[in-house]
Amino acid sequence: MLDKISDIAGYMQQLGQQARQASRTLAGVPTAQKNQALEAIAEELDGAREQLMGENSLDLEKGREKGLDSALLDRLELTPARIDSMIEGVRQIAALADPVGEIFDMKYLPSGIQVGRMRVPLGVVGIIYESRPNVTADAAALCLKSGNAAVLRGGSEAYYSNQAIAQCIAAGLNKAGLPETVVQVVATTDRQAVGAMITMPDYVDVIIPRGGKGLIERISQDARVPVIKHLDGICHVYIDDQADLDKAYAVAMNAKTQRYGTCNTMETLLVAEDVAAQALARLAPALDEKGVELRGCARSCELIEGCTSATDEDWDTEYLAPILSIRVVPGLAEAIDHINTHSSQHTDAIITENYTRARRFLTEVDSSSVMVNASTRFADGFEYGLGAEIGISTDKFHARGPVGLEGLTSVKYIVLGDGHIRS
């Protein structure tokens, strides 16, 4: 079945047309039926555990032959626990409120008409992702619940796993009386398929790439449809000279060491000069004990034994590793300036007890999440109460920060009158 498609462009056109058609059907489907389909998909996945593991082992075998590194093989692997959490994820999305059809802001205007807005699906969502096969189920469920048809293109290394998951999704849709074309998983590993998918504005309304920065930049460069981008997470914590240093310690340790490889992990710590010696005296040994390498400005190196000099590049690096850059700054203004210059506009936090400084930080830092006295690790759809997320947008256009069901919708104005005409 793999790569038997000769006319990739024609195949993708067909997928696109089918998706557009399915999106029209799906837009009018009631919440209960969408939830039925999600439940049926969960059941299908549950009933296909052996097959999923079997197909996944084909991918793993091919991956080993190709010499994929162990981190990649780990991401690729479907364990029973991961299948559990994939199924649980689909059920959680069924339990979320349906965003489609929500009517809000209805107001009477002086002319007598009543105007407000109704939330509607975007239409067709294209998702391009890398090795983790669970994304296939996650993305399908989020698109389905938000009323969007989905075209999913997973990594070639997860081909067999994704196709097996696709079959469960199709069977679930079928059981609930929905067209299988509501969710289509691209059945080729040919890269030309990606090129086609991102240049079909007639059939695809938005592309969401999930993966490394390189993938996302390439796609954004070539796309002819809007792209919701999740670029890097160079997150900062600034310890103000009016910080409660216990909170500063707790938040900085959590932001750096709870997990190293996530986009909301702190990569640079900024410390106000007046509290730098005291704050770092406690933080540096604790970080060292966790095995975190410290790279600092000149002043940090004076204060911390074993700290190496940070280069200019360090301030712009997302380590995704137990490395932290540290900079001592005169105060709030310089901290904000450093953040607005070097942050990837993902998530940045201030630790302070000072009301005015907290308010200024919230206003002036131009990032998708701005925090006061809280760990950057909270920047996540679940932690924000949005439910599952399709990604964290570092764009300012359309959707910003964690993108859940609402980010996959648009709105339309609705106007109610009683024969009203404009004069």
Place this chain on the structure above:
Amino acid sequence: MLDKISDIAGYMQQLGQQARQASRTLAGVPTAQKNQALEAIAEELDGAREQLMGENSLDLEKGREKGLDSALLDRLELTPARIDSMIEGVRQIAALADPVGEIFDMKYLPSGIQVGRMRVPLGVVGIIYESRPNVTADAAALCLKSGNAAVLRGGSEAYYSNQAIAQCIAAGLNKAGLPETVVQVVATTDRQAVGAMITMPDYVDVIIPRGGKGLIERISQDARVPVIKHLDGICHVYIDDQADLDKAYAVAMNAKTQRYGTCNTMETLLVAEDVAAQALARLAPALDEKGVELRGCARSCELIEGCTSATDEDWDTEYLAPILSIRVVPGLAEAIDHINTHSSQHTDAIITENYTRARRFLTEVDSSSVMVNASTRFADGFEYGLGAEIGISTDKFHARGPVGLEGLTSVKYIVLGDGHIRS
């Protein structure tokens, strides 16, 4: 002063850099100071009436020499009344609430953090428009109030008028202590400037073209930044067989004849078979009396004397003229189907007394404004209570329908904690 710039690309880069810098300053400027600047701009325009008329007469003279048609010359002309309304427009924007900094949806989450969103400017807005010079003042005022730096590129035929308005804007900004680079009007008519402007993602966050469909399609095609598009307005009114025919008459007449050249004017009338004879017996003569040419389906031609046969093309045409296409349909389902096939997804209305049909029309018609028993002519920022609009978006991404101050903003998540860490 005209076209003395030799290095257009370099000039546009410089404008872009200056705009980015100005946008950072402007983001933190309090409401009162932005309003001061708007008031100062209004005063400058008021004090420069003679100069504005003088520069405008240069444009008119050149336009006549170039043989511009009378409609274009009319749009280009700055009369005392038009200057009044331009000034009034700037003052109205000063009177609108400031969208920037609005905090909403603050909720406590189970972890104890409080999460919500804050409205923020997009950054730098590029606006490309055609002959009407008043757009220069409108667009500058909307961008300024929403905290965005603006790069404005007006039509070459309005060059002198736009530069004169630009001087007033600069003087007003100056008086209020804001950098003049907050609003920059491109000082060249070289088309290369447009090409540069739409391909500078580092300096321009969004492009809003205002003008004909051709201009907008060209810009969307070549842009490397998001574009808020206002394409055509092929608006429909559907008279249901359960319509109140008095309301149907009033709305249809208003939707077609109140103004012919606007995007929210009805271009196609759909009538349910069961009431077609009765509804058209009253509407057709009234439309004829107004000089509206009628082009109909076979059934309409049977019912209306003097009605010519509509071609397939008619159903997809925005006439912007006293022409109306009419189609008799079996009922609601076919009306919705016609609309979702031929509408430009701008504004469509149903006339009905039936609750279930009204609800279905609101849900299933996928247009930026969907109306019940109200004239399509209401689709407008002022009528919706949004204040001035920068355009009416026919996109589903980011902003849809009339785009006022809110459409020129983004949001960021704000998270308030008390030393909270993620477990």
